[in-house]
Amino acid sequence: MKTLEIENVHANIGEKEILRGLNLALEPGKVHAIMGPNGAGKSTLSKTIVGHYDVEVTEGDIRYKGKSILDMEPEERALEGIFLSFQHPVEIPGVNNAYFLRMAVNAKRKHEGKEELNAAEFLREMKKYLEMLGMKADMISRSLNEGFSGGEKKRNEILQMLMLQPDVIILDEIDSGLDIDALRAVSEGINMMKDGKRSFLVITHYSRILDYIKPDYIHVLKEGRIIKTAGSELVAQLEEEGYESIEEEA
Amino acid sequence: MKPIELANKSLTDAATLLGVDSTSPALERLLAIGLPSKKSEEYRYFQVEKLLEETYNTLEYVPHSIEEGEKIVIVDGIVTHAPKNMRVYYDQCQAMDMTHFDPMYYLGHLLSPHVIKIDLDGDTDVEVEHHYTKSNALINYRIVLSNQANRHATLFESFHADNIRDTLVLYGYDVFVSPDSTLRMLKNQKMDENGYAMIASHRLKLNQHANAVLKSFDVGSGMGLQLFKAELDTYAYIDAGHLLYLNKEAQRGTVSKIIHRGEHSTSQQEAKNILDGHTRGIFDALIKVEHSAKYTKAHQNSKAILLNEEAYMASKPQLEIYIDELEASHGSTTGQLDPKQLFYLRSRGIRETEARKMLVIAFANTLIEQVKDHRQQEVIKALFDEAYYGNEQ
Ligand SMILES: Nc1ncnc2c1ncn2[C@@H]1O[C@H](COP(=O)(O)OP(=O)(O)OP(=O)(O)O)[C@@H](O)[C@H]1O
Ligand SMILES: [Mg+2]
Numbered sequence: 174m175k176t177l178e179i180e181n182v183h184a185n186i187g188e189k190e191i192l193r194g195l196n197l198a199l200e201p202g203k204v205h206a207i208m209g210p211n212g213a214g215k216s217t218l219s220k221t222i223v224g225h226y227d228v229e230v231t232e233g234d235i236r237y238k239g240k241s242i243l244d245m246e247p248e249e250r251a252l253e254g255i256f257l258s259f260q261h262p263v264e265i266p267g268v269n270n271a272y273f274l275r276m277a278v279n280a281k282r283k284h285e286g287k288e289e290l291n292a293a294e295f296l297r298e299m300k301k302y303l304e305m306l307g308m309k310a311d312m313i314s315r316s317l318n319e320g321f322s323g324g325e326k327k328r329n330e331i332l333q334m335l336m337l338q339p340d341v342i343i344l345d346e347i348d349s350g351l352d353i354d355a356l357r358a359v360s361e362g363i364n365m366m367k368d369g370k371r372s373f374l375v376i377t378h379y380s381r382i383l384d385y386i387k388p389d390y391i392h393v394l395k396e397g398r399i400i401k402t403a404g405s406e407l408v409a410q411l412e413e414e415g416y417e418s419i420e421e422e423a
Numbered sequence: 424m425k426p427i428e429l430a431n432k433s434l435t436d437a438a439t440l441l442g443v444d445s446t447s448p449a450l451e452r453l454l455a456i457g458l459p460s461k462k463s464e465e466y467r468y469f470q471v472e473k474l475l476e477e478t479y480n481t482l483e484y485v486p487h488s489i490e491e492g493e494k495i496v497i498v499d500g501i502v503t504h505a506p507k508n509m510r511v512y513y514d515q516c517q518a519m520d521m522t523h524f525d526p527m528y529y530l531g532h533l534l535s536p537h538v539i540k541i542d543l544d545g546d547t548d549v550e551v552e553h554h555y556t557k558s559n560a561l562i563n564y565r566i567v568l569s570n571q572a573n574r575h576a577t578l579f580e581s582f583h584a585d586n587i588r589d590t591l592v593l594y595g596y597d598v599f600v601s602p603d604s605t606l607r608m609l610k611n612q613k614m615d616e617n618g619y620a621m622i623a624s625h626r627l628k629l630n631q632h633a634n635a636v637l638k639s640f641d642v643g644s645g646m647g648l649q650l651f652k653a654e655l656d657t658y659a660y661i662d663a664g665h666l667l668y669l670n671k672e673a674q675r676g677t678v679s680k681i682i683h684r685g686e687h688s689t690s691q692q693e694a695k696n697i698l699d700g701h702t703r704g705i706f707d708a709l710i711k712v713e714h715s716a717k718y719t720k721a722h723q724n725s726k727a728i729l730l731n732e733e734a735y736m737a738s739k740p741q742l743e744i745y746i747d748e749l750e751a752s753h754g755s756t757t758g759q760l761d762p763k764q765l766f767y768l769r770s771r772g773i774r775e776t777e778a779r780k781m782l783v784i785a786f787a788n789t790l791i792e793q794v795k796d797h798r799q800q801e802v803i804k805a806l807f808d809e810a811y812y813g814n815e816q
Contacts (some may be wrong), residue, residue, distance in 0.1 A: 187449060223770050251772035264762045267785025276781070277771040284586070316785075333771060 174239060176201050176372040177222070177255075177341050182233035184221050191217040193286045193397035194233070195353065199341065199372035200305045204386055208408075209394035210416050214289065216260050216377045219343045223257045224250055254285040254341035256307030258330035258348045265317040270329070274299070274316050279416075304334045307358050342366060343374045348382040358383030373398050380408045395420050424561060426475040426591075428532070430458045441533050449519060453529040465525060467679050469648045469739040474591055474620050479561035485515050486537070494550040495541065500564035500594070502539055506549065516567055516597065516682040520626045524680060525650045531593045532721055534563040538597070541568045543576040543606075547626040548796075555584040555592060555619050562619075563593040570769055572601040579799055580610040590619040597626050598631035600659075607636040609794060612632040613806045614645030616671050625651035629659035633687065633799045638794065639665045640803045642810035644671035648705065650678040655716075657685030663692040666790045668783070669702035669734070676705025676737070683716035690720070695790050696727040696735035697783050706736075711743040712751070719746070728760060728786055730779070780811055 177199040184192040191214045208217055220304055221228045222235060224247040234241050242250055265273075278298075279289040290298065295354050303313065306328045327347055334342060344363070348356055361384050363373070375386060383405065391407040392399045393416065400421040401407070410418070429437055437454060458475060459466040482499060492504030495511060505511040510813035516538045523529070532538075543549065555562060570576045584590075598607045614621070629635055633656070639649060651659055667678045681690045694706040710721045721744075727736040740753040760782050768778035784791075787807070794800045 225766060225770075246764060246775070247769040248772050248774050248778075251770055257770060259767070263761075263767045265764045265767065265782070265785065267788045268768075268781050273768070273771075273781070274774075276773055276777070277768075280772040280774070280777075337771070 202369040204373040206388035254340035286304040456526040503692040543570040569599040577607040602630040605634040611640040613643040620646035621653040627653040642668040644673040655688035670700040673702040694725040699730040701733040727757040
């Protein structure tokens with residue numbers, strides 16, 4: 174069974190139709206990369222999957238583990254295992270990063286019928302990842318994303334992913350703004366999550382991250398539709414010739 | 424008694440009604456200013472007439488002996504407990520402010536010829552618990568509070584009422600902050616609809632180099648207004664912070680006048696208001712810098728978050744300045760919770776109610792975290808939770 178099936182989705186932001194009959198199916202254990210020009214609708218697709226209030230789905234369906242999720246609240250989708258690493262994570266002054274993350278982790282554990290983690294257990298769990306991601310300890314005691322650099326925000330997204338252990342992982346330009354070391358650390362985090370069951374949707378403009386996270390499929394998203402799907406060999410062609418060269422497959 | 428009956432009375436009639444001497448200067452002041460109404464500046468956002476038109480049972484104030492306890496406990500205006508070695512006693516108020524803006528300050532004094540005196544000796548922390556047990560009653564009492572020079576004292580105030588209805592509480596402080604001392608007054612008050620309404624009218628006098636920290640944490644519903652006048656002598660410093668979290672039909676807030684009289688005096692006043700339900704929040708605050716108060720600093724700010732379309736924030740920070748040599752600022756903003764922030768939290772599996780609360784607390788935290796006493800901070804947070812979740816059902 175597919176993990177996530179997106180079927181003929183049409184979606185508006187405001188009055189404007191951004192997704193125009195988009196079809197895509199994520200397979201268990203596979204890495205799907207999405208590439209496409211600016212403004213094509215990549216972030217809109219990711220927002221649609223997680224139920225962002227900006228987006229209104231006018232036609233089509235999205236099924237997760239066989240069930241339609243279009244009527245589910247964003248928090249329910251998250252609790253069921255869908256995770257989006259945002260292209261632009263928002264800053265929330267006054268909400269402590271560690272406190273927030275523990276709330277999120279415990280909400281998920283509770284949802285799964287597991288015991289909640291106390292502060293000490295949580296810290297122990299988190300410490301494993303902080304070091305790996307090269308995150309300074311003070312980043313976790315600060316307000317959520319407040320004053321974080323671009324790269325620090327992205328590492329914080331990956332920390333959340335590692336702690337929440339989701340089943341579908343959508344990474345919207347996780348690689349933009351990362352230095353070489355950060356890219357390596359973040360990729361390592363993502364690769365740790367590969368277990369043969371989880372599905373990954375990696376939105377990117379650059380082939381570099383795909384050297385670290387080997388994609389199984391490359392999808393080209395243009396004007397609100399997936400116009401081509403191929404293996405990783407497509408990356409080289411795109412780098413060479415750009416999106417103009419891609420013809421929509423029948 | 425029906426307080427409204429005092430309106431437009433002659434001096435002799437009012438004196439008879441209140442059972443006081445018609446030559447009382449407080450009575451003269453009260454009648455000169457007139458009972459508060461919608462037309463009075465200070466009460467324009469607060470439906471005071473509704474409260475004054477009710478008929479209340481008046482209580483007999485028979486001071487009884489004060490038992491030893493950890494805290495100062497005041498039940499229906501009478502002190503029942505006080506810590507050992509702390510000077511808490513009844514006396515006449517010798518130093519009334521004859522230029523207070525609030526008529527209820529004078530009515531309070533007229534109704535309470537004997538005030539509760541609390542002398543804070545040395546470096547002290549003390550809790551004051553106010554309990555109200557009578558329905559349909561007019562509970563009135565006043566406190567005169569003073570501390571010692573060169574000392575740091577803190578007063579934590581809380582309010583408790585069980586199963587009472589339609590009571591009106593008039594109380595307030597006359598506070599004398601001694602030279603070179605610090606007095607911190609922290610108040611937390613959760614009120615319910617229909618329980619008791621409160622008009623608290625205070626007066627603070629800050630001597631040279633005196634520091635006063637006033638923090639109020641007002642949550643829940645009900646009708647409550649705190650009014651205070653603070654006068655600052657040379658190098659005096661006041662830090663006032665007011666948190667409001669209101670729901671249901673609450674009408675609550677602060678009306679204040681901070682007056683800089685001495686040079687190099689400093690005031691800062693910050694209000695954070697979170698309004699849910701069909702509520703009205705009030706922050707009507709004047710900072711006045713007199714000719715004599717050169718090199719003053721005065722900063723004032725109010726921020727409000729409206730969680731409901733029916734909520735209304737009356738925010739009026741005002742500066743009145745008669746000199747050039749000063750540093751001053753004021754501002755006021757009103758807005759909603761940020762939908763992007765709310766979505767971010769929800770996208771991590773945090774339920775909407777919880778996510779909203781996190782953002783509301785984040786907004787309030789700058790004030791709550793200024794309370795350095797950890798236990799008191801917990802008390803405030805717990806009270807906030809109670810008011811917040813009480814409202815969800
Ligand atoms: N909140 C919004 N209001 C109006 N238009 C929007 C909004 N969000 C996105 N759009 C529009 O939708 C279109 C698709 O945007 P989207 O962010 O999905 O593109 P993208 O493929 O992610 O681009 P990029 O590669 O630059 O990140 C763009 O034309 C954009 O201007
Ligand atoms: Mg994008």
